[in-house]
Amino acid sequence: MTRSLITLDDASRDDIERYLALTDRFAEVMQRDIKKVPTLRGRVVINAFFEASTRTATSFELAGKRLSADVINVKGSGSSVEKGETLKDTILTLNAYQPDVIVIRHKASGACAAAARFTDAAVVNAGDGTHAHPTQSLLDLYTLRRRGVGLDGLNVAYVGDVMHSRVARSGAVAFRTMGANVRFIAPPTLLPPGLAEGLGGEVSHDIRDIADADVVYVLRMQHERMGAGGFVPSLREYSREYGVGHERLRPGQLVMHPGPMNRGVEISDALADDPEVLVSAQVESGMLVRMAVLYDLIAGPVERARTVPVEEVAA
Amino acid sequence: MTTRPVLMDGDQVRRTIARIAHEILERHAEPSAFALVGVHRRGVPLAERLAANMREYSGSAPVIGHLDIALYRDDVGTGVPVLGETHLPFDVSQRPVILVDDVLYTGRTTRAAIDALFDFGRPPQVQLAVLIDRGHRELPFRPDYVGKNLPTAYGERVYVRLAEIDGVDEVVLSERLPKEGA
Numbered sequence: 372m373t374r375s376l377i378t379l380d381d382a383s384r385d386d387i388e389r390y391l392a393l394t395d396r397f398a399e400v401m402q403r404d405i406k407k408v409p410t411l412r413g414r415v416v417i418n419a420f421f422e423a424s425t426r427t428a429t430s431f432e433l434a435g436k437r438l439s440a441d442v443i444n445v446k447g448s449g450s451s452v453e454k455g456e457t458l459k460d461t462i463l464t465l466n467a468y469q470p471d472v473i474v475i476r477h478k479a480s481g482a483c484a485a486a487a488r489f490t491d492a493a494v495v496n497a498g499d500g501t502h503a504h505p506t507q508s509l510l511d512l513y514t515l516r517r518r519g520v521g522l523d524g525l526n527v528a529y530v531g532d533v534m535h536s537r538v539a540r541s542g543a544v545a546f547r548t549m550g551a552n553v554r555f556i557a558p559p560t561l562l563p564p565g566l567a568e569g570l571g572g573e574v575s576h577d578i579r580d581i582a583d584a585d586v587v588y589v590l591r592m593q594h595e596r597m598g599a600g601g602f603v604p605s606l607r608e609y610s611r612e613y614g615v616g617h618e619r620l621r622p623g624q625l626v627m628h629p630g631p632m633n634r635g636v637e638i639s640d641a642l643a644d645d646p647e648v649l650v651s652a653q654v655e656s657g658m659l660v661r662m663a664v665l666y667d668l669i670a671g672p673v674e675r676a677r678t679v680p681v682e683e684v685a686a
Numbered sequence: 687m688t689t690r691p692v693l694m695d696g697d698q699v700r701r702t703i704a705r706i707a708h709e710i711l712e713r714h715a716e717p718s719a720f721a722l723v724g725v726h727r728r729g730v731p732l733a734e735r736l737a738a739n740m741r742e743y744s745g746s747a748p749v750i751g752h753l754d755i756a757l758y759r760d761d762v763g764t765g766v767p768v769l770g771e772t773h774l775p776f777d778v779s780q781r782p783v784i785l786v787d788d789v790l791y792t793g794r795t796t797r798a799a800i801d802a803l804f805d806f807g808r809p810p811q812v813q814l815a816v817l818i819d820r821g822h823r824e825l826p827f828r829p830d831y832v833g834k835n836l837p838t839a840y841g842e843r844v845y846v847r848l849a850e851i852d853g854v855d856e857v858v859l860s861e862r863l864p865k866e867g868a
Contacts, residue, residue, distance in 0.1 A: 396754075396771070399771070399772060400757070400772075404805075407805075408758065409801070410759075669762065669763055670762045
């Protein structure tokens with residue numbers, strides 16, 4: 372039975388705890404002199420990134436290599452996708468190489484679930500449109516856990532472009548599963564009615580409501596998904612109303628950002644450079660979490676967090 | 687129906703561990719010069735008990751490490767994804783290492799343990815201490831210290847239970863039955 376990691380939305384707290392515990396083990400491996408283990412020798416991991424990525428693509432590649440898998444990277448640009456090949460045909464082609472895992476990033480929500488129908492490999496969702504980004508959620512949780520931050524009862528405020536953010540969508544559900552409280556702070560145009568409520572979070576349009584948050588999660592303004600625009604009057608005005616800088620934070624508040632940062636838009640230049648901001652820690656956690664996910668999908672037994680049979684994904 | 691003959695009771699387990707500790711001391715006069723590395727999971731408390739015995743007999747104890755071999759298995763993908771802790775608080779290249787495990791069977795765990803160990807350094811010597819050697823080797827390993835040789839059939843399983851993990855010290859034999867004990 373092929374298992375995949377498409378979303379964490381129906382993962383239990385135990386499922387997520389198991390991923391976090393597994394990630395901890397790989398953190399130990401990364402402290403060794405030889406930071407490579409032979410676990411996935413002879414296995415093939417294909418990273419199929421049809422949408423731009425630095426962090427996720429790099430960390431999946433390194434994660435696979437640290438586990439001794441053969442890692443192949445396929446990008447949207449420079450591949451047959453540019454010639455008009457459909458997702459289905461691309462996946463069928465990659466499947467012919469008999470990979471163990473295909474990691475997919477795609478601009479269309481649901482692309483990973485669809486792709487899973489055309490391959491025997493385990494599929495990992497590395498971000499599909501505005502839908503989900505489960506490994507980002509895991510790395511966000513792990514980053515906080517590793518700092519000794521308790522997740523139960525934690526107050527998390529997502530600030531900014533919630534509407535286009537799979538990071539917020541995935542993360543909010545995962546944070547809630549772990550017992551945290553979630554609030555979304557955004558201009559009304561970037562927070563469609565019903566979205567936040569559906570995710571079990573509070574809504575605010577006032578940036579001052581970050582005051583009681585333990586974690587301020589700053590979201591990237593996703594220009595590339597905004598089309599003709601009209602979501603904000605101007606980036607300057609957005610920045611003035613919702614940009615996060617030191618002056619809006621109180622001591623002790625933790626700041627996260629999924630990257631890449633738009634300096635001077637959603638986050639001030641000075642805050643982006645502040646070593647206290649968790650961005651680098653998030654990047655580091657990313658590789659560890661992805662090692663855990665690849666290991667779990669290939670080495671793990673049956674029932675596991677959001678590891679669904681292909682038939683179920685298709686439904 | 688399964689009978690579970692008790693092959694060693696608590697007293698026998700403790701006496702056997704004491705004897706192995708003496709045997710190791712015969713060959714390594716100075717405990718502080720070598721390391722005991724317990725193979726996750728039951729090798730870990732075994733190593734700790736050996737060290738405690740040595741401290742009692744000689745006044746000093748070796749440094750103890752733990753080794754989890756899951757990432758070095760030759761059968762990745764057949765289950766058992768749970769990872770234990772690896773912790774080697776000493777320079778592996780600087781002292782002889784005595785691997786400690788509960789049961790020696792095919793030798794595949796030992797192979798994995800040696801591979802794992804060598805990712806941390808190049809020990810001047812590696813030895814193997816086991817509580818039970820049940821035979822059926824599939825790789826050319828020979829233990830240096832053996833608690834008890836137990837000739838077994840393929841269909842049988844040897845369970846070592848230790849108080850630290852299982853609440854009781856004993857070694858039992860049982861037939862390998864599907865669902866048994868599940």
